[in-house]
Amino acid sequence: MxxxxxxxxxxxxxxxxxxxxxxxxxxxxxxxxxxxxxxxxxxxxxxxxxxxxxxxxxxxxxxxxxxxxxxxxxxxxxxxxxxxxxxxxxxxxxxxxxxxxxxxxxxxxxxxxxxxxxxxxxxxxxxxxxxxxxxxxxxxxxxxxxxxxxxxxxxxxxxxxxxxxxxxxxxxxxxxxxxxxxxxxxxxxxxxxxxxxxxxxxxxxxGLETRPSAPSLNFALAKARIQARYESTAEENIAIFEDSIKKQNYTYKAAVNYGLALSLFENREYQAAKKILESLLSEDKNNLFYADALTDVYIKTKELDKALVMLSALNLLMPNNQVVTLNFANALVESSQYSEAEVLLQDYLLVKPGNFIAYDILTTVYEKQDKKALMHATKGEIFALLGAYSRAVDELQTGYNFTDNQPIVEKRIKARIIQFQDQEQKLKRL
Incomplete structure (x- = not known):
């Protein structure tokens, strides 16, 4: 399901x-x-x-x-x-x-x-x-x-x-x-x-103990992110967040500024977005909402060194955290450090198998390295996550043709083909 x-x-x-x-x-x-x-x-x-x-x-x-x-x-x-x-x-x-x-x-x-x-x-x-x-x-x-x-x-x-x-x-x-x-x-x-x-x-x-809980910054940031990224246009959202700031209509000013920064980014106003996000992160250095958005900004402004320094520090603090790992891998790819990105993603998928985005980035990594067998095998994993087992098997079989007598890769691809064919048969029997 x-x-x-x-x-x-x-x-x-x-x-x-x-x-x-x-x-x-x-x-x-x-x-x-x-x-x-x-x-x-x-x-x-x-x-x-x-x-x-x-x-x-x-x-x-x-x-x-x-x-x-x-x-x-x-x-x-x-x-x-x-x-x-x-x-x-x-x-x-x-x-x-x-x-x-x-x-x-x-x-x-x-x-x-x-x-x-x-x-x-x-x-x-x-x-x-x-x-x-x-x-x-x-x-x-x-x-x-x-x-x-x-x-x-x-x-x-x-x-x-x-x-x-x-x-x-x-x-x-x-x-x-x-x-x-x-x-x-x-x-x-x-x-x-x-x-x-x-x-x-x-x-x-x-009948239960009433616990008026304190307002949650992360909840406010999540709402601002949904508004800025998934609802309305960038111009409309900029107006919405600027109006909230002007009227002081907010629980957390940081959340409204964050939403404004995301909206500015969507409107390709990268420098304005960077200024707000760097200020927010300086006040809350381990906040992953800010780090994620700032990574996107640094990639657009070609300040990859800043992104890598920030994410490397967070990765030491929070290894295998999906926000840190995926942003770090993406920044490594953008800076052409493919081997480092490959190791990071492989380690992450060992502890968090089935992560759609991790497989997607890893496919790009293998493509950049011209590792065709692994690229097609990873594409197969993505199709399997969508229940498209026939297409997954097709990708694996294509990848097998590029294994170049690598016994371990050949065995792994063969095993996954058998597993996906078995899953497909189970669905057909249903």
């Missing part, structure tokens, strides 16, 4: 935002009960308000949901709710019940579930077609499931140091915002919020 999502949805392959949302999610996971595997949190570039979870601890959040939230506790409440759906096995229990009641194929159920989670308006139709006239034809969690996820999620919110009022506040905000609209957001199709449910959530939250 995750490979299908990578192939079909506009995932935000942004190391800084991925790092932020996984840090936030794992702060909740470490306090959750019945966690049997690591969770993966990802962001889909979509202004629709939605979040969903499915097997194996995969939790997707639409970018529009992050920008709608006013506090980190509100955002954490949605993530905690989705974590609770996973730990309480709601989706698994629902599919088990479906399989007992109807002779559905696994593929039909999975494809319908996937569509309904990511795009409820389309998915509901697909499920209705698949499940005929069944009364259980929607993926909406039952009222009992929702109540349980609310109860567990709100408790999890408090246990993790967030304000439990974030849950009723956010759902109440959604209910008010979309009360009179003909088309509710995707999240309300799978997570209806009647007044009774909001009231129950408020009562439940009041």
């Amino acid at each position: 995750m490979r299908q999502i990578r192939a079909s949805q506009p995932l935000v392959n942004d190391p800084v935002l991925i790092e932020y949302i996984n840090d936030l999610g794992n702060r909740l996971v470490k306090n959750a009960q019945d966690v049997n595997y690591s969770f993966e949190f990802f962001i889909i570039r979509n202004k629709e308000i939605n979040a969903f979870a499915f097997f194996g601890g995969h939790v997707g959040i639409h970018s529009g949901l992050i920008t709608l939230a006013d506090t980190e506790s509100e955002l954490a409440s949605v993530i905690g709710h989705e974590i609770s759906h996973v730990t309480q096995r709601h989706l698994a229990r629902r599919l088990e019940a479906q399989s007992r009641n109807q002779p559905l194929t696994t593929a039909a159920m999975i494809s319908g579930v996937l569509l309904a989670l990511v795009n409820p308006s389309v998915g509901m139709a697909a499920l209705t077609t698949t499940m005929a006239a069944s009364k259980q034809s929607s993926i909406n969690f039952t009222r009992g499931n929702e109540q349980e996820a609310d109860r567990v999620g709100i408790a999890l919110l408090a246990q993790s140091g967030f304000d439990p009022q974030g849950a009723p506040d956010f759902f109440g905000k959604m209910a008010v915002k979309y009360r009179y609209t003909s088309k509710p957001p995707a999240m309300l199709l799978t997570h209806p919020v009647p007044e009774s449910r909001i009231a129950e959530a408020r009562v439940r939250a009041h």
Whole structure:
């Protein structure tokens, strides 16, 4: 299912935002009960308000949901709710019940579930077609499931140091915002919020220790980054951030300045962006939001030495951090230090296998070094991450033709071909 999502949805392959949302999610996971595997949190570039979870601890959040939230506790409440759906096995229990009641194929159920989670308006139709006239034809969690996820999620919110009022506040905000609209957001199709449910959530939250959490700089920076990079035009965003600075309409001035710097960068005003980012980084030397943006600026202004000095220091402090590693590798490639970039990325992929961006940069590294066998093999890994196993095998077979009697590379490519063919056959059998 995750490979299908990578192939079909506009995932935000942004190391800084991925790092932020996984840090936030794992702060909740470490306090959750019945966690049997690591969770993966990802962001889909979509202004629709939605979040969903499915097997194996995969939790997707639409970018529009992050920008709608006013506090980190509100955002954490949605993530905690989705974590609770996973730990309480709601989706698994629902599919088990479906399989007992109807002779559905696994593929039909999975494809319908996937569509309904990511795009409820389309998915509901697909499920209705698949499940005929069944009364259980929607993926909406039952009222009992929702109540349980609310109860567990709100408790999890408090246990993790967030304000439990974030849950009723956010759902109440959604209910008010979309009360009179003909088309509710995707999240309300799978997570209806009647007044009774909001009231129950408020009562439940009041029963817990109230912890008004301090405003989060990283949350404010994440919102500013989404606005500057993924919403509106550069000119519009410059006007938005400059207006916020002028009216002092912000929680953190640093976050608004950061958003302005990103918008200036998108508008190719590199020197103006550099001035702001260097000032921000001087006040917060290990902030990866700033370091990531400043790396992009230094590459554009051909100040690669500055980028390498900054990233080398951060790499010693935070080895194998995805933001640092990927920016460092990119800067090394830009400065034609391909061998150093290759070693850095290979080491990173040993501990963090399956990173899409790392494979993409590594493909460029091998291409620059004219290592055709490894270049095609790495392209194969990228296609496999998208579930395109036939194309992955094609790339590997092409790479095999360039191995030039390198026994280790030949064996590795042969093994991966067999593995990908096996995965493809499993999908066909479904």
